[in-house]
Amino acid sequence: MGTTYAALDERLSDLDVDGYLLDADGEDSNQYYLSGYHAPDRFITLYSQRGVVLLMSGLEYTRAKTDSSADEVRKLSEFEYAANVEAFGPTEGRIRSLVDFLAAYDIDSVAVPETFPTGVADGLREFDISVVADAEDTVDTIRAVKSAEEIEHIRTAQKANEAAVRTVEALLTDATIDGEFLYYEGEKLTSEFARTAVEKTLIDHGCSLDDSIIACGPDSARAHERGSGPLRAHTNITVDIFPKHNATGYNADMTRTFVKGEPSEQVTEWYELTYDAYRAALDTVRAGITGEDVHDAVCDVYEAAGYPTLRTDESTEDGFFHSTGHGVGLDVHEAPRIGLGGEELKAGHVITIEPGLYEQGVGGVRIEDLVVVTEDGYENLTEYHTDLVID
Amino acid sequence: MGTTYAALDERLSDLDVDGYLLDADGEDSNQYYLSGYHAPDRFITLYSQRGVVLLMSGLEYTRAKTDSSADEVRKLSEFEYAANVEAFGPTEGRIRSLVDFLAAYDIDSVAVPETFPTGVADGLREFDISVVADAEDTVDTIRAVKSAEEIEHIRTAQKANEAAVRTVEALLTDATIDGEFLYYEGEKLTSEFARTAVEKTLIDHGCSLDDSIIACGPDSARAHERGSGPLRAHTNITVDIFPKHNATGYNADMTRTFVKGEPSEQVTEWYELTYDAYRAALDTVRAGITGEDVHDAVCDVYEAAGYPTLRTDESTEDGFFHSTGHGVGLDVHEAPRIGLGGEELKAGHVITIEPGLYEQGVGGVRIEDLVVVTEDGYENLTEYHTDLVID
Structure with missing residues (x-):
């Protein structure tokens, strides 16, 4: 059993989605709040019934394993990142690895903060992942x-x-x-x-x-x-x-x-x-x-x-x-x-x-x-x- | 005639959209590059055939008029912001004022950076504004x-x-x-x-x-x-x-x-x-x-x-x-x-x-x-x- 946030569970239930997804660098306060991790480049945080899981570049993986507050840390190379980037370019390649990562956690639908990147939201939707912006910005409310x-x-x-x-x-x-x-x-x-x-x-x-x-x-x-x-x-x-x-x-x-x-x-x-x-x-x-x-x-x-x-x-x-x-x-x-x-x-x-x-x-x-x-x-x-x- | 960026014009033409839209704070480098303006909170930059126009809160308007590099600065209160927030809450209220602002510039479709807020992109789409994420991140390419x-x-x-x-x-x-x-x-x-x-x-x-x-x-x-x-x-x-x-x-x-x-x-x-x-x-x-x-x-x-x-x-x-x-x-x-x-x-x-x-x-x-x-x-x-x- 991983980390739980009651208010986030309730919101996921209201929105009828499987998880809460963030894609931001560690300067983003919601990202830091959920991951406990500072990184200069963007990374993925997934909150679901299985707790908080990070998806990191190889560069950040080693430090994230010890320094983050996440329940689990995975790396892009586990999800064929290099092959995807080679075949589809850096933008779509990263989205394809993210889709495989979500599949590994049985996630078909996610809520995201209002500021979640549109390019990634639209990219996930093309792979039939449902993405809904959380108009209530629940993580902001929890952090307050x-x-x-x-x-x-x-x-x-x-x-x-x-x-x-x-x-x-x-x-x-x-x-x-x-x-x-x-x-x-x-x-x-x-x-x-x-x-x-x-x-x-x-x-x-x-x-x-x-x-x-x-x-x-x-x-x-x-x-x-x-x-x-x-x-x-x-x-x-x-x-x-x-x-x-x-x-x-x-x-x-x-x-x-x-x-x-x-x-x-x-x-x-x-x-x-x-x-x-x-x-x-x-x-x-x-x-x-x-x-x-x-x-x-x-x-x-x-x-x-x-x-x-x-x-x-x-x-x-x-x-x-x-x-x-x-x-x-x-x-x-x-x-x-x-x-x-x-x-x-x-x-x-x-x-x-x-x-x-x-x-x-x-x-x-x-x-x-x-x-x-x-x-x-x-x-x-x-x-x-x-x-x-x-x- | 306002500011022009040839590479951005070409990209807008390729994507068949009327303008390029940013919604970020002045710490976002694309935002700063196009607007020439630093602000701690998010504001709107629109690039189109009519140059660079900013849409600011009343708080930032006075300084933006003199300190930004934009061709024109407008403020939310010109687009019934207070009434919209009162009637529809801060999130939808801001989107409604943004829709009115885009209408004033005859903008029906926009390209946005890959990191543009999903909540705003989806909100605009509900008002029949076409929003497409620019997978080439043209402003990043220009800035490079x-x-x-x-x-x-x-x-x-x-x-x-x-x-x-x-x-x-x-x-x-x-x-x-x-x-x-x-x-x-x-x-x-x-x-x-x-x-x-x-x-x-x-x-x-x-x-x-x-x-x-x-x-x-x-x-x-x-x-x-x-x-x-x-x-x-x-x-x-x-x-x-x-x-x-x-x-x-x-x-x-x-x-x-x-x-x-x-x-x-x-x-x-x-x-x-x-x-x-x-x-x-x-x-x-x-x-x-x-x-x-x-x-x-x-x-x-x-x-x-x-x-x-x-x-x-x-x-x-x-x-x-x-x-x-x-x-x-x-x-x-x-x-x-x-x-x-x-x-x-x-x-x-x-x-x-x-x-x-x-x-x-x-x-x-x-x-x-x-x-x-x-x-x-x-x-x-x-x-x-x-x-x-x-x-």
């Missing part, structure tokens, strides 16, 4: 609820994250103001310099990230803009860091907004409202309410103050123009959604709460914590002050 | 031939890589031998310590990588094993680094094998043979021969010395059990294949040449350079000695 061990992995990553934010705060503390610019050790302090300091801090904590956001003024109003050039005094500097812990693969996420110098009235108002929205969202979080409920709490605060949200204008580029948050785990962005249409929260979901206010061409503010949903509230994995002004 | 600018990006990444290998070599040079272990500044020198030094060197050169291979003895015979624990004297230390340059997204790749102390006769023999195989492969490289021809040159050397290769035993785990190389660009592993079934080489292909010999449980050696294929040979992007022994 974290075990105590997974929560500890995320907590470890968030500790590294706090150290990284502290690195930026220390740069700002030590910086001097001359006109509109900040200077550190005699040089203009830039986003790039701060980002390098962040990356090295993360490495020292066993984490990695190559695209942290350290965005000043107008840059911060452009979603996922990393920021570049000199950091300025008296305006917002948004620091959004989402490292992956290398040993475990789990991510963390947090944002703080700082001002070195005197914030404008506008930034101060944005920040106070955003703090209120952040508190309102946190006060809402518990198992049984929905991600949309949490998002509504944020929208209520902003709309009451006259700012647009996606609820009042789905195409707004100013005001609060993003969701309140998202799940975090093996992916930085994963289930559940904390926004329009967000599903019911369960104990063990790890989610961000990240309201923000922006004006294109001017600037913005955002505060983001990472919390675990519990039966009657949440546990905050983030230990970092929310002060705006750095002296 | 690099422009002069792309080659410079890869050269820059390989320069960073050389600095990283030099960091490891310097650690080994400075290390002292006590018994079977190496010591650096009074501590046992480990894979982990060396990997951290590599990562920091790469950051200083604008690159990143979180899984470089610094594998000693038996670890090095396990494909893609990163290595862990103390580095040992008198045995092989395989250093395989493949950084991405953050600003451009282009990768590099190189491997050197070092011994600190006295190599065994076996390792010396493996190394000399591997150097011969590496020279034989390089001597073969030029436009017009195939990746399989290059691989054959390596197999000839190893087989003549009595070692198994994938050509003599497709399931071997010892000897030369991997391909000779692969293309490198926006992906570390991309077209062309330099192995069994490898396609014809073209001028502008950037490929690795990386023969190696291994014995499970004992160790292995590998030498890897990165070269540009030219009409009459190659240009080597790698400037690093191939000496085995570090004094």
Whole structure:
């Protein structure tokens, strides 16, 4: 008897198929979750009544046997891979070996994740294997609820994250103001310099990230803009860091907004409202309410103050123009959604709460914590002050 | 008139479809190549007679308008996204908006990459959009031939890589031998310590990588094993680094094998043979021969010395059990294949040449350079000695 996932068994039964099939590299989080194996190239994972079986290239086979969490590891060469590639080319040859592999496990029909490769799905169908995309993305749903061990992995990553934010705060503390610019050790302090300091801090904590956001003024109003050039005094500097812990693969996420110098009235108002929205969202979080409920709490605060949200204008580029948050785990962005249409929260979901206010061409503010949903509230994995002004 | 790709136009004509459709995040290299846009979440790229058009979430729209290379950027809210999600849920709602978007461009049929999401392909088919997976992966084929600018990006990444290998070599040079272990500044020198030094060197050169291979003895015979624990004297230390340059997204790749102390006769023999195989492969490289021809040159050397290769035993785990190389660009592993079934080489292909010999449980050696294929040979992007022994 191999590994079992009750939710997956139920889904297979609902869809009336024999197994769940993945074809992705080990960077794909569903693949890693089911196989316990990281590989740079694509491989096959089959989940069925006989547990989890991997189908690997010869290159990966030796390591997969010892390092994966699968119940069984097979290799392509057992299924005439070289002869198939020789006769039919690499694409169809691989599909023919996959068909033989499925036959060896009596699999005539499979469910696949929504992102399963179309070329492989269509190829299997030509050999009369039934392939149905799982619109519910059951593995994502299973992954969204974290075990105590997974929560500890995320907590470890968030500790590294706090150290990284502290690195930026220390740069700002030590910086001097001359006109509109900040200077550190005699040089203009830039986003790039701060980002390098962040990356090295993360490495020292066993984490990695190559695209942290350290965005000043107008840059911060452009979603996922990393920021570049000199950091300025008296305006917002948004620091959004989402490292992956290398040993475990789990991510963390947090944002703080700082001002070195005197914030404008506008930034101060944005920040106070955003703090209120952040508190309102946190006060809402518990198992049984929905991600949309949490998002509504944020929208209520902003709309009451006259700012647009996606609820009042789905195409707004100013005001609060993003969701309140998202799940975090093996992916930085994963289930559940904390926004329009967000599903019911369960104990063990790890989610961000990240309201923000922006004006294109001017600037913005955002505060983001990472919390675990519990039966009657949440546990905050983030230990970092929310002060705006750095002296 | 928008962007055109002659090879893609020809493929669309062969397949008798109206456009080429991608649905992936900006980490997907085909997506980035066509859109010029990095986003953490999935978005749509459509290539047709009207050029390249993106379909973005409201969150990404503002930045995509200025930062992408697309001819046009549209947003989901123009296609009743919120109403569709409200009525049909996020999966079908997004597909309905995508169908409306395609209708706006008179697209009834599309080709998609082999990796296009099955859930979306099947969803479009339910709305009578014809979807055919492009078995030739035309965008991969286009990407494989690099422009002069792309080659410079890869050269820059390989320069960073050389600095990283030099960091490891310097650690080994400075290390002292006590018994079977190496010591650096009074501590046992480990894979982990060396990997951290590599990562920091790469950051200083604008690159990143979180899984470089610094594998000693038996670890090095396990494909893609990163290595862990103390580095040992008198045995092989395989250093395989493949950084991405953050600003451009282009990768590099190189491997050197070092011994600190006295190599065994076996390792010396493996190394000399591997150097011969590496020279034989390089001597073969030029436009017009195939990746399989290059691989054959390596197999000839190893087989003549009595070692198994994938050509003599497709399931071997010892000897030369991997391909000779692969293309490198926006992906570390991309077209062309330099192995069994490898396609014809073209001028502008950037490929690795990386023969190696291994014995499970004992160790292995590998030498890897990165070269540009030219009409009459190659240009080597790698400037690093191939000496085995570090004094």
